[in-house]
Amino acid sequence: MSKKLVLIDGNSIIYRAFFALPLLNNDKGVYTNAVYGFTTMLLRILEEEKPTHLLVAFDAGKTTFRHSTYKEYKGGRQKTPPELSEQFPVLKELLDAFSIKHYQLDQYEADDIIGTLSRQGDKEDWKVTVISGDKDLLQLASEHVTVNVTKKGISDMEKYTPDYMVEKMEITPDQIIDLKALMGDSSDNIPGVPGVGLKTATKLLKQYKTLDEVYNHLDEVSGKKLKENLTNHKADAFMSKELATIERDSPIEISVDDISYDGYEQSKVSAVFKDLGFQSLLSRVTDEDAEEPAAIENMKDLSFTIAEEISENMFTGDEALVVEMIGENYHQAVIDGFGIVNEKGAYFIPADIALYSDVFKKWAEDENKTKSVFDAKKTMVALLRNDIHIKGITFDMFLASYLLNPAENNHDIPAISKRMGKNDVLFDEEVYGKGAKIRVPEQAKLADHIARKTASLFALKDQMEGQLKENEQYELLKELEMPLALILGEMEHLGVQVDISRLEEMGVDLKERLDTLEKEVYDLAGESFNLNSPKQLGPILFEKLKLPVIKKTKTGYSTAADVLEQLQHEHEIIPKLLLYRQLGKLHSTYIEGLLKVVRQDTNKIHTRFNQALTQTGRLSSIEPNLQNIPIRLEEGRKIRQAFIPAEKDWIMFAADYSQIELRVLAHIANDEKLLAAFKNDQDIHTQTAMDVFHVERDEVTSNMRRQAKAVNFGIVYGISDYGLSQNLGITRKEAKRFIERYFESYPGVKTYMEEIVQEAKHKGFVTTLMNRRRYLPEITSRNFNVRSFAERTAMNTPIQGSAADIIKKAMIDLYWKLKDEKLQARILLQVHDELILEAPKEEIDKLKEIVPEMMENTVELNVPLKVDYAYGGSWFDAK
Known part of the structure; x- marks a missing residue:
């Protein structure tokens, strides 16, 4: 039997898993998100790779032999979050349960252990797979060694062989070290040569093959500044090469023969899974051979024709x-x-x-x-x-x-x-x-x-119906969800007509905008680079343009949207980059994406509505997602121009609930002032601004109303002072005072928030007005962050969930009303609080009467529901 060696970079993968998944903890309060993510990846590796030899390598500590060469090696790294540090012993305990060996060596890194063992396996002609989140290990790739690098968290892997590296990166595994020597690595604080990025380093190595040869031909290198930097930083380049080189002959006390792997005992792994609360993974470690005979036997018992x-x-x-x-x-x-x-x-x-x-x-x-x-x-x-x-x-x-x-x-x-x-x-x-x-x-x-x-x-069937009746949810199934499912089925089958030529025109316009923005960014940066590459963008912003560094990641500077938003007043390049990203997403996701899913024979899109996905009961849509077209941007709104009626002389008719969640809050909290505001048809954001800022109606400015609106909707979602401060760009102290004043103005809301949290702690769940349940086991967690999230969820689920139930019921009522009135109008889409119909022009007057009537009277609340409507030749025009 051929030998298959798998070497896993433990530190790299658990870091990836920690930041890819939300914080989780088991019933003992132990953090588990990183271990859970690592385990899902491990199970996939065991299934797909079927290793005969296996090891997980860990770093031994912060200090390595490389620090004697360069004291600042890996300097500037943020301290490991304690929530992650606590999970290393848990992971090692889990690896022991799997009978998987793990190893670390003082003064050496996991990379060096993997490098040494991969060379041993390579010499024996074994098939070797290295798994890491770090591309530094690409230098290990060879005829027998494949390096799998995680991407998109830990859910996906990219497999690097020497041939694939030449095809994708235009360099060989041996040249990875020279690449790092030239361009450096900010995540490891390897200096490299200033001004040399990936593009320049790759170009030099394609031409001269090695770092030595680059310096042997320094006179031939074009570019005065580049030549000057290479000359002045020659020592840094060679030191960087030394730092980036993985030690492939480290003094480890194990060999590949010591890490054979024969599988795991199901009972040991199951026990650890149960202790950690990994219920969803239990079925993946059951002994299939042991269970199969029983399953087959049961199959034989079923007589069918x-x-x-x-x-x-x-x-x-x-x-x-x-x-x-x-x-x-x-x-x-x-x-x-x-x-x-x-x-x-x-x-x-x-x-x-x-x-x-x-x-x-x-x-x-x-x-x-x-x-x-x-x-x-x-x-x-x-x-x-x-x-x-x-x-x-x-x-x-x-x-x-x-x-x-x-x-x-x-x-x-x-x-x-x-x-x-x-x-x-x-x-x-x-x-x-x-x-x-x-x-x-x-x-x-x-x-x-x-x-x-x-x-x-x-x-x-009978058992499940019994449970629903016991939960007082039978009516929710029979009167709401099932009738809606059949209506959604008809809507999906019907589809929505798309104007292909209009979409294509918008695609051309957006591409021109993107090209213009790209040139403007290059002019401001003083050079061209890949705008979609954080590794190239980071040095431009934070080294060349000297913008303040907000956040660093393991691979360099963070250029995430939240970081750029904090910098948008620092330099005119930032707003252009943000707009470039927004328009780029519009082009790829909504122009190209929509064109891909249009049925060629009908020019229609048939989205699928997820009815059993969200815990609040809200519908979502996929393939394509028509609920997430970004309408805050004018270009995003214009995409709705492509959605048109399927029949000649028909129109699109859109109706949406006005502030439905705030109206539901007023009803549930039974706050007198909030109830009065809606009953008197007052602008609730203006009213809140008057209360929070202690001003008269005519003194409310647009900015005050904007801030009051953020407070109003923030309260619905259980917002914290930190969250509100981020939304409004104010201090936490100011945000805290805003929230305090809100609760002073609307004491009924404060009472509701306090009581619903206590109810959730007592019952373990909260309900909507129609008895939809959301279970909240985390509400008694000893972990503050986990418990706080559950408390906020307890506050907002009855509001969001009730609003979702109301619009579902409105769809059913409206559907049957259209049938009763023998109208041709039909419901096409539901987008959050909005219903979109198509109908003959001659039915407009009837729809203006029927649609608001059905939507506003679908349930009886202590405040009136309000519906706004519009219509036109496209979805865009019906706004």
């Missing part, structure tokens, strides 16, 4: 139905088969038989034939694509699971079954594979899997 034809005798009028499609985007996926289970038995119906059967179509469209389904919206869309309009759905397992377990991110049938104590349904990836390996199995296995899923749906 593969239907070669469909007869009316198959149906009882009370069926469980599963429409099976592989792939997330069910607008494009092919139906692979149908599962039907009733009192008579279980059936698998191949798609080509069901979809061409008049008996099946008649049964599906019969409202009196009740059906329990998994994901009513998906079922609706799949069948509408085949000219079948399903009716009679009375239970949706997917939505029921979401309401019962809103914090769970997996609501498929196997996961639900396991949560409810049944282990007789295999996960889809066990049957179909995953990623590029997804395949539809042969019919017997496919039929078996679909029949078992449908049988689980049939068996668990």
Whole structure:
């Protein structure tokens, strides 16, 4: 058997994991986010790489042999956050449970340990994989050594071989050290040569191959300033090379033969996972060989029939139905088969038989034939694509699971079954594979899997309905979520018309704006560079232009949006960079992105609404996300010009709730002053400004109103004085006083905030006006940050969640009103608090009456709901 050696840079990966994931802690108050992230990556490595030899290397301390060469090596690094430091021992304990060896050596870095062991493996012709978040290790790549570097946190890896490096970076592994020598590395405080960045260093090495040869041909180097810097900083360059060189013969006391890996004991790992609270990872370390016989045995117990034809005798009028499609985007996926289970038995119906059967179509469209389904919206869309309009759905397992377990991110049938104590349904990836390996199995296995899923749906329906009734959520499912799912299904199937030529025109205009901005930035910087590269942008801003350094990262200067926003008054280059990024995102995400998802045969976009994603109950949309088009920017608003009616002489009609969350707050908090402001139709932001600043109405300035608006909406989200100070650009002391004055003015709101937190601590959850629950186990955490976040969530979830429920109910009421009035108008989109319809021009007057009436009267609050509307030839014009 060939040897496979995997070497993991422990410090680099745990750092990446810590900053990629929000702070988490288990029920003992132990921080776990970095360990959790590391573990998810580790499980993937074990599965994909299947190592025969494995080691995780760690740095031994801050001081290394390199400090004797350069005392400032790695100087300027921020101190490791204590929340991360605490997780190193936890990680090592977890590695022990996995039976994975870990090692560190005094005065040496993890890189040196990895470099030494990778050379040993390379000499033995073993296949070696190095895993790190640091590109310094690229110098180790060879014929047998691949260096995998994490990107986008830890969720993705880029695999570097010598050939790939030449193709992508135009340099070889050996030249990485010379590259660092020339350009330096701010994350390790390696000086390099001033003025030499990645582009210049690469160019020099392509021409002269090595650092020595660069200096042997110094007279040939073009550019007076470059030659001068290379000459004056020759000692720095060679010292930098020494610092950047990984020691591949370090005095380690282990060899590759000492780090063989034979796998782990499930019980040991499971025990640590349970202790750390990694419930979602438990299923990934179960002994599949031990469980499979039981699962197979259960499969054999399920008797089902593969239907070669469909007869009316198959149906009882009370069926469980599963429409099976592989792939997330069910607008494009092919139906692979149908599962039907009733009192008579279980059936698998191949798609080509069901979809061409008049008996099946008649049964599906019969409202009196009740059906329990998994994901009513998906079922609706799949069948509408085949000219079948399903009716009679009375239970949706997917939505029921979401309401019962809103914090769970997996609501498929196997996961639900396991949560409810049944282990007789295999996960889809066990049957179909995953990623590029997804395949539809042969019919017997496919039929078996679909029949078992449908049988689980049939068996668990009553139990899940019982739990919903116990939680007082049955009505929420039956009267809100399920009717909405069917409406959303119709909306998705219908789609929204797009003016392709208008989108393309906007793309050309945006590209011209971007090119102009790019030139303006180059002029201000005095040189051209890659605007999208933080590594190139950082030195321009903070070394060349001498702007104050706000934040450093491991790889250099931070040029994140929040950093640039703090610098926008320091230099005129900053606003241009911010605008360049905004317009760049518009171009790539919303012009090019929208053009990619337009159906060629209809020129329509069919977004998918996520109904079971957010814990507040809000809808979101994907592929494409039409709720996030950035409308604060004029160019972003203009993108809505491309969304037009599907019929000639029709218009777009948009209606949105005015300040719905503040109105819900007034109702829930029952604050007299807030109630009065809305009942008297006063401008709430002006009213708040009067109260906070102690001025009369005619003395309220636009800036006062702006600040009051930030306070109003900040209160809804449980904002802190720090958060408000950042929003308004004021001191924390001023922000604290603003919030205090707000609560003095609206004492009912303060009382509500205090009482809802206590209620959440007592019950473990909070509810919306329609009994949607959000569970908050972290509200009793000993960790201040974690507990504070849970408290803010307790305050804002009843407000946000109730607002989400109200607009959902309004959609249902409006949908049926349009039907009752026999209007052609139809709902196209829901975007936060806004509904977008398309309708014939002759129905405008009717819509102006009906839409506000249905939306404003969908629920009865202690304050009036207010709806604004507009209409025009495009979504943009309907504003």
